[in-house]
Amino acid sequence: MIEIIPVGGYSEIGRNCTLVKWKDESVMVDLGLHMENYIRLTEDEDVPFEIPQSTLIREDAVPDLTAVSDELKTVKAVCISHAHLDHVGAVPFFANKIKAPIHGTKFTIEVLRKLVDDKKKKISSELVSHPENSKFRVSKNLEVEFIHITHSTPHTVLVVVHTPDGCVVYANDFKLDNAPLLGPKPNYEAMKKLKNVKALILDSLYALDPRKTPSESIAREMLRDVLLGTSSDDKTILVTTFSSHIARLKSIIEISKTLKRTPVFIGRSLAKYVDAAKAAGLGDFEKEAEMVRYGSKLEQYFKKTRKTTDKLFVVTGHQGEPKAVLSRIAKGKFFPFNPEDLVVFSCKVIPNEENFVNRSNLESELKNKKSRIFTDIHVSGHACREDHREFIRLINPENVIPTHGDLAMLNAQKELALEMGYEEDKIHILKNFSKIWV
Numbered sequence: 034m035i036e037i038i039p040v041g042g043y044s045e046i047g048r049n050c051t052l053v054k055w056k057d058e059s060v061m062v063d064l065g066l067h068m069e070n071y072i073r074l075t076e077d078e079d080v081p082f083e084i085p086q087s088t089l090i091r092e093d094a095v096p097d098l099t100a101v102s103d104e105l106k107t108v109k110a111v112c113i114s115h116a117h118l119d120h121v122g123a124v125p126f127f128a129n130k131i132k133a134p135i136h137g138t139k140f141t142i143e144v145l146r147k148l149v150d151d152k153k154k155k156i157s158s159e160l161v162s163h164p165e166n167s168k169f170r171v172s173k174n175l176e177v178e179f180i181h182i183t184h185s186t187p188h189t190v191l192v193v194v195h196t197p198d199g200c201v202v203y204a205n206d207f208k209l210d211n212a213p214l215l216g217p218k219p220n221y222e223a224m225k226k227l228k229n230v231k232a233l234i235l236d237s238l239y240a241l242d243p244r245k246t247p248s249e250s251i252a253r254e255m256l257r258d259v260l261l262g263t264s265s266d267d268k269t270i271l272v273t274t275f276s277s278h279i280a281r282l283k284s285i286i287e288i289s290k291t292l293k294r295t296p297v298f299i300g301r302s303l304a305k306y307v308d309a310a311k312a313a314g315l316g317d318f319e320k321e322a323e324m325v326r327y328g329s330k331l332e333q334y335f336k337k338t339r340k341t342t343d344k345l346f347v348v349t350g351h352q353g354e355p356k357a358v359l360s361r362i363a364k365g366k367f368f369p370f371n372p373e374d375l376v377v378f379s380c381k382v383i384p385n386e387e388n389f390v391n392r393s394n395l396e397s398e399l400k401n402k403k404s405r406i407f408t409d410i411h412v413s414g415h416a417c418r419e420d421h422r423e424f425i426r427l428i429n430p431e432n433v434i435p436t437h438g439d440l441a442m443l444n445a446q447k448e449l450a451l452e453m454g455y456e457e458d459k460i461h462i463l464k465n466f467s468k469i470w471v
């Protein structure tokens with residue numbers, strides 16, 4: 034029997050962490066932050082490392098590893114599925130407690146190195162990077178396989194934990210993009226080959242959305258449509274998107290070239306992911322774009338660069354965060370913001386009250402300045418219901434464990450599995466620490 038211990042991210046969105054255990058050996062999959070709770074604590078992603086672990090745990094910003102302290106000595110490997118902070122962001126806080134190597138793909142490990150450096154802390158665990166579509170032994174009885182899948186950040190994998198009693202597939206997060214812009218299509222062949230899949234742990238963020246998530250190539254077309262199909266001569270253009278979305282950043286650079294504008298990336302978070310992309314062999318953005326790495330250097334940059342209309346600025350602050358670069362530019366802090374200057378939101382508002390308020394304040398500010406605002410120029414990195422159906426059929430698990438969603442989303446995933454013929458007792462809506470055996 035395989036034991037599945039949900040540690041974080043069950044019946045909540047964020048701080049993903051699951052233990053897959055066979056006899057006295059286990060693999061920890063993901064160790065992430067709960068972004069909303071974390072940002073509330075720090076008001077900023079760039080948290081000083083001094084925040085005590087007990088505070089992070091008390092405020093539900095990280096998985097509560099103290100509740101599974103007895104299990105931690107069984108952990109033979111920590112395997113990270115991808116580079117988003119809700120999957121990797123808690124590693125710097127806990128790595129020294131777990132005493133096991135941290136495994137990930139190249140981009141994920143490079144992002145993790147940056148996070149550790151940022152916090153000026155050394156971690157004793159070995160960081161091991163593996164190619165996508167590889168298999169490696171982590172203990173006498175356990176093997177882990179990384180299968181390439183598409184998402185909104187590069188080198189995302191399904192983490193498959195192979196045990197002598199069958200395997201567990203961890204698919205959190207993913208989409209099925211058949212025309213991706215960076216890297217190949219999902220490795221359907223490897224998925225089909227999986228045998229004796231005891232359980233599938235399944236991203237449910239868009240389980241309520243009855244469609245197939247469009248490809249990232251559609252997002253590129255949406256951006257082209259807005260940026261190439263709108264008159265912008267003598268106007269300043271600002272685009273904001275997720276810093277970790279390397280494929281999207283590449284599309285923006287391509288479009289800048291067509292517009293004969295120099296792309297300028299502004300902000301520490303963008304610099305961090307651009308550096309990780311370079312180290313992971315995903316391209317050298319600094320050859321094609323100017324970089325202003327620190328907010329503190331902005332004033333100086335704009336003093337030197339008086340003309341803004343031959344550039345395309347890529348900035349942080351898509352959720353309207355008041356301290357981020359976009360909000361500060363919108364207030365006219367660095368250069369006069371003129372009527373009909375363009376602001377393109379290549380993102381979606383992550384739904385929580387704080388973001389809604391911040392975005393609404395930012396958009397009012399921009400409207401007062403008579404900016405042209407384009408919102409939702411974006412497609413998601415998460416699968417929807419029709420992808421889930423495809424995926425469950427492909428993996429053919431004995432048990433389905435919906436995760437990464439609120440109760441309504443998890444129930445929608447359950448409904449789908451029931452519709453596909455699963456018995457009720459093979460679908461498990463878990464709470465953190467409510468372990469099961471499969």
Ligand SMILES: [Zn+2]
Pocket residue numbers: 115117184205206
């Ligand atoms: Zn993700």
